[in-house]
Amino acid sequence: xxxxVKIALILALAALPLLEIGLLIRLGQLLGIWWLAAIIIGTxxxxxxxxxxxxxxxxxxxxxxxxxxxxxxxPLFDGFLQVLAGLLLIFPGVIADAFGLLLLIPQVxxxxxxxxxxxxxxxxxxxxxxxxxxxxxxxxAPSPTEDDGIVIEGEYERVSERPLYPGKAVQPRRHRS
Numbered sequence: 001x002x003x004x005v006k007i008a009l010i011l012a013l014a015a016l017p018l019l020e021i022g023l024l025i026r027l028g029q030l031l032g033i034w035w036l037a038a039i040i041i042g043t044x045x046x047x048x049x050x051x052x053x054x055x056x057x058x059x060x061x062x063x064x065x066x067x068x069x070x071x072x073x074x075p076l077f078d079g080f081l082q083v084l085a086g087l088l089l090i091f092p093g094v095i096a097d098a099f100g101l102l103l104l105i106p107q108v109x110x111x112x113x114x115x116x117x118x119x120x121x122x123x124x125x126x127x128x129x130x131x132x133x134x135x136x137x138x139x140x141a142p143s144p145t146e147d148d149g150i151v152i153e154g155e156y157e158r159v160s161e162r163p164l165y166p167g168k169a170v171q172p173r174r175h176r177s
Contacts (some may be wrong), residue, residue, distance in 0.1 A: 020093035027094060043097045047089030050104065054082040074113055081109045 030037045058079025081103050089102030102108050 016095065016109035020095055023094040024092070039097075040092045043089045043100070047086040047091075047100065050089065054079055054086065058082065062083055072115070077110055077116065078114045081112060099175070 024036065027039075031039075057073060061075055061079075063076075085103035088103065089094045103112070149150045
């Protein structure tokens with residue numbers, strides 16, 4: 001990631017809580033405090049329900065599909081996105097709730113999975129190509145046996161073979177019956 005993108009991402013993440021607070025204050029003024037509290041509590045309950053419903057079942061199902069040589073990443077990402085939706089619904093805030101509600105829609109999750117997997121595959125392919133090039137460049141370098149012949153000598157002792165208490169014979173403990 002380039003430096004300007006990193007700075008923009010940090011600024012966006014820093015501004016998000018301020019936007020959430022501002023929107024909560026504005027909604028509190030428009031709807032009233034009791035309706036706002038009901039919405040916050042309702043979305044938190046919905047989020048915990050989603051996490052409980054999805055839970056480990058989706059991940060277990062995805063792992064079983066991975067073991068059977070079928071396409072198993074899509075259900076794994078789908079389950080991850082459902083858990084993420086639940087977490088976003090638990091956090092108080094209008095923006096987080098909106099993203100959480102969007103991720104509850106299966107078609108939106110499918111779009112996120114397709115675009116995310118495509119980017120992941122592209123990134124993996126790019127990293128594999130870079131690794132191959134680095135390996136080729138490294139193979140042109142002289143091997144360790146072709147260097148100037150420096151040898152470092154040393155001694156070693158296996159600690160596991162050394163007695164714990166030299167000069168004393170250690171007797172095993174006997175349990176009293």
